[in-house]
Amino acid sequence: MTMRLVSAELVETRQILPGQWIQSFHAPELAAGSRAGQFVHVRTGDYSGLVLRRPFSINTADPATGIVTLHFRTVGRGTEWLTRAREGDRLDMLGPLGRPFEVDPRSRHLLLIAGGMGMAGIRMLADEAVQGGRQIVILFGAQRASHVYPSSLLPDEVEYVVATDDGSLGHHGFVTELVPGYEAWADQAFACGPHAMLKRLAALAAGRRDRLGVAKLGRKKGGGRQDPMGSTAARRKAFLQVSMEQTMGCAVGACLGCTVIGVDGPLRVCREGPVFAAEEIAWESIA
Amino acid sequence: MKARKRVVTSADVRAGAKAAKPARGADKPKRTPTVRTIRSAIVAVDRSARSGSGRPRVETGRTAVADRGTPLAARPTLAEREALDRIDLSVELAPQRGLRLPNPIMVASGTFGYGVEYGEVVDVQRLGAICCKGTTLRPRAGNPPPRVTETPGGMLNSIGLQNPGVDAVIEKYGPVWQGWKVPVIVNVAGESIEDYVEVVRRLDGVPGVAGIELNISCPNVGKGGLQFAIDRDAARAVTAAVRRATDLPLLVKLSPNVADVRPIARAIEEAGADAITAINTLSGLAVSADRTRAFLGNTYGGLSGPAIKPVALRIVYEVAQVVSIPIVGIGGVTSLADVLDFMACGAVAVQVGTAIFADPELPVRLGDELRAECLRRGLSSYAPLVGTALPKRAGAPSVKGAEYRP
Ligand SMILES: Cc1cc2nc3c(=O)[nH]c(=O)nc-3n(C[C@H](O)[C@H](O)[C@H](O)COP(=O)(O)OP(=O)(O)OC[C@H]3O[C@@H](n4cnc5c(N)ncnc54)[C@H](O)[C@@H]3O)c2cc1C
Numbered sequence A: 001m002t003m004r005l006v007s008a009e010l011v012e013t014r015q016i017l018p019g020q021w022i023q024s025f026h027a028p029e030l031a032a033g034s035r036a037g038q039f040v041h042v043r044t045g046d047y048s049g050l051v052l053r054r055p056f057s058i059n060t061a062d063p064a065t066g067i068v069t070l071h072f073r074t075v076g077r078g079t080e081w082l083t084r085a086r087e088g089d090r091l092d093m094l095g096p097l098g099r100p101f102e103v104d105p106r107s108r109h110l111l112l113i114a115g116g117m118g119m120a121g122i123r124m125l126a127d128e129a130v131q132g133g134r135q136i137v138i139l140f141g142a143q144r145a146s147h148v149y150p151s152s153l154l155p156d157e158v159e160y161v162v163a164t165d166d167g168s169l170g171h172h173g174f175v176t177e178l179v180p181g182y183e184a185w186a187d188q189a190f191a192c193g194p195h196a197m198l199k200r201l202a203a204l205a206a207g208r209r210d211r212l213g214v215a216k217l218g219r220k221k222g223g224g225r226q227d228p229m230g231s232t233a234a235r236r237k238a239f240l241q242v243s244m245e246q247t248m249g250c251a252v253g254a255c256l257g258c259t260v261i262g263v264d265g266p267l268r269v270c271r272e273g274p275v276f277a278a279e280e281i282a283w284e285s286i287a
Numbered sequence B: 001m002k003a004r005k006r007v008v009t010s011a012d013v014r015a016g017a018k019a020a021k022p023a024r025g026a027d028k029p030k031r032t033p034t035v036r037t038i039r040s041a042i043v044a045v046d047r048s049a050r051s052g053s054g055r056p057r058v059e060t061g062r063t064a065v066a067d068r069g070t071p072l073a074a075r076p077t078l079a080e081r082e083a084l085d086r087i088d089l090s091v092e093l094a095p096q097r098g099l100r101l102p103n104p105i106m107v108a109s110g111t112f113g114y115g116v117e118y119g120e121v122v123d124v125q126r127l128g129a130i131c132c133k134g135t136t137l138r139p140r141a142g143n144p145p146p147r148v149t150e151t152p153g154g155m156l157n158s159i160g161l162q163n164p165g166v167d168a169v170i171e172k173y174g175p176v177w178q179g180w181k182v183p184v185i186v187n188v189a190g191e192s193i194e195d196y197v198e199v200v201r202r203l204d205g206v207p208g209v210a211g212i213e214l215n216i217s218c219p220n221v222g223k224g225g226l227q228f229a230i231d232r233d234a235a236r237a238v239t240a241a242v243r244r245a246t247d248l249p250l251l252v253k254l255s256p257n258v259a260d261v262r263p264i265a266r267a268i269e270e271a272g273a274d275a276i277t278a279i280n281t282l283s284g285l286a287v288s289a290d291r292t293r294a295f296l297g298n299t300y301g302g303l304s305g306p307a308i309k310p311v312a313l314r315i316v317y318e319v320a321q322v323v324s325i326p327i328v329g330i331g332g333v334t335s336l337a338d339v340l341d342f343m344a345c346g347a348v349a350v351q352v353g354t355a356i357f358a359d360p361e362l363p364v365r366l367g368d369e370l371r372a373e374c375l376r377r378g379l380s381s382y383a384p385l386v387g388t389a390l391p392k393r394a395g396a397p398s399v400k401g402a403e404y405r406p
């Protein structure tokens, strides 16, 4: 669906973890028209002098009930304002925005990797993949056990593997350290989280073919046409797709405020992204 | 390997979050305007002469009936509808060359792309005009990210004039603009007078380009990077050079980052600009969260939004007293009250920028609200609202401390 301004009625606010919230909104247009990886630009109360909207991933969308959820962490005035909205309040959302994850129709095994709030970026993909009959492993990294996303909020069909920085739950270390164990199993990988994590994953993905020794199997040199970089077709074939973040103005591609540096020049996170094939990003530009 | 769910997490914490919602800010009190007759660029078209060859007559301010009638209902009656339709919001920004806008609410350069990005969310045909993103001779990749951040009542941006270059802009958007009835004004930037002239030459005669807005807040490479906008002679030179290169309506956009804007505005008028737009962003800075560096990739950024409105009003107010060409007010417009404030200070039109990001429908709505305001006051055009706050005789420059004493 094309973007539009939607008046979304808040139906439930839940604190799922310290400082982390899931809000459910009745917004049938968004629920029916959104795909995993897309986001909404939410207007906060302007009484407080906040002049910009806030971007949030569409966490889940259920066309049957018309409910979409957002999952966010309170980090500043905008997200704090959101937690004070009451059931029945209508929020002004612009969406759905950006381009979604593109799953190759032949992929059976999907590896989803999330760091912290990155769970909100890949959560809906888990639903879509379950519906598509695919097998899913979610690798999730958090600082400590108290920040780990509750498994009860995930579909039953997924395998959920956790890493914590302090070892208080699951693997002791970074979530990226779990990835090599799944790279032979996975047909495709999809990630959202801190840019440093995505950069590490991109490096791992680049070396994967060589490690697996299946590099160019079945691919004739020079054979077949190259899909243009950034096209849906090229993304669908990419092993790793990443969902990026950047501070935004308009979120519709008009202000050029939200760029990240791509191998061919600046890319707008709101328009060319937020999901990119890992090959599109100039990772050396990311700290 | 078969995927199945393993429970390895902590409990699901549930808690209510039902703090009371703060009350919305009360509406700004409306001021009663003092109406006086001023020289105005607003042209009230004689309806009967519209299809014929009759020249539009210039409406000089007429006494307004400042009645405090009840605001229009959401859905006007047929009679109200007809009365609204009779109100003329059109404005001529380039009396000698012809740049007639259907209404005085424009969208500001850099905040509305090329007019296509907001797609179905905004009915662009109902805008007064569109100023497109700054366009340069060659493509520019712009500044390193991050490029925007929110600040109290505003935002900083350092886009760095990312654009595909004038030829690509013409090729890609020219045909689209040609099909629109809303005038599109191309905002032009450059690093030398030759750059500006060459860009404008290429735009000259392109169907769909209704006018030029010169962004002179750019470093002049030939003068050691000194901005054209802060140097009276450079501002005069670039305006004159562009004037010689085109007969397109020419608007020149002032920078607020100067001590006294008046000599610059006068120089621009003398060099042949059709109108002045003011203001561009104010130079500013934000610090990274860990306070180890500047937040923006480019270190400095331009401040825009409600925070700059008083500065923009002051500049429009000063410029209105020293030039006789039309002035377009820009800076922090978010409501009809803001539009009326700029008009009171001498602007015949306004541009809306940053506010679009929060409220994309705002510019179109402001046009409707201005029309309703005219009806409420019994006006057939908004000309009587322009310049009402200006002093009868020109004042001393505020920078000399004549008006400003802390
Ligand atoms: C495409 C996209 C999807 C996102 N999805 C989610 C999500 O699902 N859940 C979630 O918790 N957060 C998400 N974020 C980050 C979220 O937008 C910020 O946490 C939020 O804007 C912070 O607002 P604030 O007023 O509370 O914080 P403040 O720090 O006070 O915000 C100040 C300004 O910075 C901007 N800003 C601050 N942090 C970020 C950030 N990380 N990314 C972009 N802009 C930022 C704000 O929008 C605002 O303009 C997403 C960001 C993007 C770009």
Ligand SMILES: Cc1cc2nc3c(=O)[nH]c(=O)nc-3n(C[C@H](O)[C@H](O)[C@H](O)COP(=O)(O)O)c2cc1C
Binding pocket: A249, A255, A257, B108, B109, B110, B111, B133, B134, B135, B157, B159, B161, B187, B214, B215, B253, B279, B280, B281, B303, B304, B305, B306, B308, B330, B331, B332, B333, B351, B352, B353, B354, B355
């Ligand atoms: C993201 C952004 C990009 C801008 N780009 C340009 C530009 O390319 N050329 C220009 O003359 N002004 C540019 N401006 C300035 C605006 O046109 C306007 O003068 C300024 O933002 C003040 O108006 P506002 O407070 O309504 O935003 C830009 C402003 C913003 C916020």
Ligand code: FES
Binding pocket: A247, A248, A249, A250, A251, A252, A253, A254, A255, A256, A257, A258, A259, A268, A269, A270, A271
């Ligand atoms: S936020 Fe404006 S272009 Fe992406």
